[in-house]
Amino acid sequence: MPIRFYNxxxxxxxxxxxxxxxxxxxxxxxxxxYDFAHIGNFRSFLFADLIRRFLEVQGxxxxxxxxxxxxxxxxxxxxxxxGGEDKMELAAQRLKEDKKSGKVPDGAIExxxxxxxxxxxxxxxxxxxxxxxxxxxxxxxxxxxxHATNHIEDMQLMIAELLKNGHAYxxxxxxxxxxxxxxxxxxxxxxxxxxxxxxxxGGRVEQKDQSNKKHPGDFLLWKPDQSHIMKWDSxxxxxxxxxxxxxxxxxxxxxxxxxxxxxxxxxxxxxPHHECEIAQSCGTSGEESFARFWMHARFLLVEGExxxxxxxxxxxxxxxxxxxxxxRDVHPAVLRYELLRSHYRSNMNFTEKGLRDSAGxxxxxxxxxxxxxxxxxxxxxxxxxxxxxxxEFLQALSDDLNISGALGCLFTxxxxxxxxxxxxxxxxxxxxxxxxxxxxEHAQELADSEEASDAGGLDIKGLCQGIDAARANKDYxxxxxxxxxxxxxxxEVRNSPEGTVATKQLA
RNA sequence: GGUGCGGUGGCCAAGUGGCCUAAGGCGAUGGAUUGCAAAUCCAUUAUUCGCGGGUUCGAAUCCCGCUCGCACCUCCA
Numbered sequence: 001m002p003i004r005f006y007n008x009x010x011x012x013x014x015x016x017x018x019x020x021x022x023x024x025x026x027x028x029x030x031x032x033x034y035d036f037a038h039i040g041n042f043r044s045f046l047f048a049d050l051i052r053r054f055l056e057v058q059g060x061x062x063x064x065x066x067x068x069x070x071x072x073x074x075x076x077x078x079x080x081x082x083g084g085e086d087k088m089e090l091a092a093q094r095l096k097e098d099k100k101s102g103k104v105p106d107g108a109i110e111x112x113x114x115x116x117x118x119x120x121x122x123x124x125x126x127x128x129x130x131x132x133x134x135x136x137x138x139x140x141x142x143x144x145x146x147h148a149t150n151h152i153e154d155m156q157l158m159i160a161e162l163l164k165n166g167h168a169y170x171x172x173x174x175x176x177x178x179x180x181x182x183x184x185x186x187x188x189x190x191x192x193x194x195x196x197x198x199x200x201x202g203g204r205v206e207q208k209d210q211s212n213k214k215h216p217g218d219f220l221l222w223k224p225d226q227s228h229i230m231k232w233d234s235x236x237x238x239x240x241x242x243x244x245x246x247x248x249x250x251x252x253x254x255x256x257x258x259x260x261x262x263x264x265x266x267x268x269x270x271x272p273h274h275e276c277e278i279a280q281s282c283g284t285s286g287e288e289s290f291a292r293f294w295m296h297a298r299f300l301l302v303e304g305e306x307x308x309x310x311x312x313x314x315x316x317x318x319x320x321x322x323x324x325x326x327x328r329d330v331h332p333a334v335l336r337y338e339l340l341r342s343h344y345r346s347n348m349n350f351t352e353k354g355l356r357d358s359a360g361x362x363x364x365x366x367x368x369x370x371x372x373x374x375x376x377x378x379x380x381x382x383x384x385x386x387x388x389x390x391x392e393f394l395q396a397l398s399d400d401l402n403i404s405g406a407l408g409c410l411f412t413x414x415x416x417x418x419x420x421x422x423x424x425x426x427x428x429x430x431x432x433x434x435x436x437x438x439x440x441e442h443a444q445e446l447a448d449s450e451e452a453s454d455a456g457g458l459d460i461k462g463l464c465q466g467i468d469a470a471r472a473n474k475d476y477x478x479x480x481x482x483x484x485x486x487x488x489x490x491x492e493v494r495n496s497p498e499g500t501v502a503t504k505q506l507a
Numbered sequence: 508g509g510u511g512c513g514g515u516g517g518c519c520a521a522g523u524g525g526c527c528u529a530a531g532g533c534g535a536u537g538g539a540u541u542g543c544a545a546a547u548c549c550a551u552u553a554u555u556c557g558c559g560g561g562u563u564c565g566a567a568u569c570c571c572g573c574u575c576g577c578a579c580c581u582c583c584a
Binding site for chain 2: 008011029030031032037038040041042043044045047073087190191192193195243264265266267268269270271272273296297298299300301306341342343345346347348349351353354356357358360361364367396402404405406407408409410411412415471474476479480483487492493494495496
């Protein structure tokens, strides 16, 4: 069965074929590093991770690149594409406050007024979160995760080329703009036409801010601005690059092609960001397309509402993992599963209940894996992707990443009790290369690098033995008391013929 | 106003013309088990697919209208 993906460019499901056989070049719009990434960001990154892992299991060699946006930019880009406050400056203020209140550990950041330190601080935080959640690309930093600020020179080269071939001009304010009218396909990705965009902008974009541009839709490539914290010399004055140019440049440079296979991002990036990337990349390459497939993840809601800081439903990965939602620590595999389990093109509703459901599913998979490992001594049979449950799982994903269908096959199979544990283990391992929850590929090394202090001073084994002793003496009040202690500490307590066992709750 | 996506059980969600009196997960209920629980196992849990028309021998699945939700059109994954 062919792989089909929904292509935003054509608004259709299309058979997926890579430009070069067996190799997929994929670019994902990554985080801005002025703050901690939130779970909505990670849903989009995890969606890219799912594509990648799926294609890898299908036999593709996936070259994946994700950018770090660390150029400061401005908070209100509609003001002549660059008014308002500098985001790096805001981040510095926040960090200083957090440093004072002790939220930022000592030594984590020396000087919050240095934007490069701020960017690195949040980049490290992002990588830490991403690795915990099993984002494969996070283990390929910095090779596959470039910083925009390391590619300013190449951006300038592309801007110069756009000026040379007539796609860009210097406005009355000395800033360099891309001329959308020079690119006939502008609007194709988002389904907008220049006329509609002009109307849509009516009333919302002030006339005086537009007077420097030929068309209201023209967007910034280079802004001369001495006041910006991060600034670079250029033929058009000392200043900073426009937001969209970094992706065009880094995709081409790191993936080594003018036409890549897949480009991913959140749905909000369709317009203007990706529309502008296409205009820039095709404006320099002369190719018909920049990415053959544009794939976008829909936004995440929290308890049915859009996530926002003012509503108090704004969660970072570390918030969730440290129990801000559930009241107790959440295992990274649970959050990974939760963010992965719903189809990328529907709104996902992130809820506390959903998180607990996911914990149940992850536990089920984890225990199956443990059981099979034990039964087989870790010796898996030799099977390939045509093995029934694997084939069904992959077939579901082949249909535009139908993850629910895939999970449906998986759980149906689990409930049927495998008759050959060696084959079952092999099948589970293949499927887990994609899901990466039972167990997580890098869980052990990450756990080793962290202080394991989650027991909170409790002697888990001792308490379990205490329960067994009390039960043997029929002192049930004592046994219940000890069990309550363990449960309050977030442990699940089970009796078995071999004695009481306590395991940490997943969520 | 323009553009795009979607509305299936208590919740999440698959199914895109007959195998659907609708997969799977979670939950709930009853039973086995247990000192009691937990875990586990067994059983039950939508004659119905936002609403109204139409096409068809046959529709959750195709068409038309309506309605509700979401997103983008301004920085945002």
